[in-house]
Amino acid sequence: MIESSYHPGNSFVHRFDPRAKLFLLIAYTAAMFLPYQIEILASYTVVMILLALPAAGLRSAFSPLKVLLPIMLLIIILTPPFYKEGEVLVTYNNWILLTDTGLIRTCVLLSRFIGITYVFFIFFRSTPLNQVILTLRWYGLSMNAALIISMTFRFIPYITATYHRVSEAHKLRGSFQSGMWGWSRIKGLVPVLTSVLIQTMKSIPVMSMSLEHRGFGRASRRTSYQRLSGGRKLFTHLTFSVIIALILIIPIFLV
């Protein structure tokens, strides 16, 4: 989610106030954990995937699904055997492999997993990182906590980029190939991950040094250059997001 971070754009998702977006992100995530029927959860998930189209474009909108695929497969394989109740749909040698309850539970888990991933994906894709930090501070996060998050945003892509460079270096050394699968891939990943670990560990003490060299820790009060605009737009967007949040939780009262 963070690795594929902000891409500029002019969609309504991009123009939506980040404070209202963050409020909706929390509301949506909470709603996805309410005991809704699968139809409702699935519709919420579909809406979020559709929102990714204007936020990320057709080419990138489905990229999170590719990343999630291994975990989705694990959910599909491991969830159904834990549910023996309900109508039996698939058996093998008297073993119940799939019941209708197991099927529904699997779909519920998949919907939650995909929906929540997509809401974060859209948020980070459509919101510049400095606005994310300012939004968190607007909601009361301390300067130090905001700085930690800010550096995380900087270093997750850094570690990812290091991983890509190191794996490229190892491809040319013959110790790691793109087409490797299974055990050979795991074996091939050992040199890559070892090199990444060495690189990352070396960066920790110099990072503290650099922070102090940039004046972090001074007794005098820090100023803040970046600010989020307020006014009528903020009020409108926050009101709109509260209405959406209410719509998201209305079904719980109808069940």
Next chain:
Amino acid sequence: MVHAVYGRPEAGKTTLGRIIAGLVPAFTGGTITGEILFGKEDVLKTKGYDLLEHIGMVFQDPDEQILMPLVEDEIVFPLESLGMNRPQIHEKLEEEIDFWDLDELRNVNPGNLSGGEKKRVLLAVLCAINPSVWILDETFEELDEQWRETLIQRAVASGKTIIILASKHIELFDIYIATWSVIHDNQIFQGSKDQVLQLLGDNWEYKKLHPSMPYISHSVFENPEPILSVRNLSYTYPQGNSDFTLFVDKLDIYRGKITAFYGPNGSGKSTLSKLLCGLLTPDHGEIFFPDNGEKHKHAAVGALQKFTGYLFQNPDYQIFLPSVKDELMYSLLQAGVDKDDAYRQAISCAELFGLQNPNEIPSIMSYGSRKRLQAAVCYLLDRSCCIFDEADSGILMSEYIRIVDLFVKREASLILITHDLRLAKKLADTVVVFQDGRAQEGYYD
């Protein structure tokens, strides 16, 4: 005034710079005696953050210093630490963004920039803070010639105290230097230019002082055939920071010859290199082996990766095993070489590349030794073509030339990526000039 402190790689220049900036030994441990006075203030008794407006440093490795997720935030962060108000920060930010030509990059994650662009970001930060003392630690490396010249002009015009820590590129600023110093055998000597260069003992421009500086062997091939060719190639990054596209109409890499890729930061040198070794695939055009009878048929990615070796700027990308010997034996064993034979080859190669102790742990060896180890690993892979990506950074020029010479003697085709046109002309048979994503061959006598 400009003060130059020279020293071979690993001589202690960075440590000296960080001591002056109040960062060592606070973050590294160790003991220190004596005093460094900034006015009446003892730097050794002052916290690094309280020296912010007094002493600023640009680290040799930009990845060690960049902290923020956006270029703009990187420049703003120390100004906020200084307690500047918004209009003041805005004015300084815009001034430095404009001066260092960072407008298109202001909302980009600095981690995604090229080495030269990162250095420009850090220089923009330094200039925005505008401290009384500027410490430039090998800052000229990775910058192209235009930005090197811009930096020296800006530094001289600033009227500040400039301390340049360097091992090469002396010719860029020697007319501005007020005091000459060199770190030699763990001690600093101050003296005349000639005395300092004599002690430094390794400089391209001052070769006349050192007749022992090695030259490159001449290729054994009189009329070499191309072994790798490029025709009508174009490539655009799918999700790049800009609309950069690389175009190469025609390029041939000849057996046993040295080709230099020369051009400014971001002109496409590394992109073409990655295409040549199969790490990227061109959008249009072909990269092919002319001697395999399948002319103009794009070579398979796997074939290119086995054909080409690559010396990355950062040697740590390829190092992962617990000893020099293991690193050298790894690829040989992978290739099916008998263990005893692999051991013999590894020990012999270690000697060839000046790696004295084959049981040494690579990750804690000096930077220069790690560079030599990386080169030795590439040498043992016995690739037909090897790419040296600014491999001269952080090592002595004589050491770099010796490594190049070892590969030439092995009849490998070499591609040297460099910002230094004189070095390119001196070493290469062909110089390919890159400008705005276009690569064109040029021959030099």
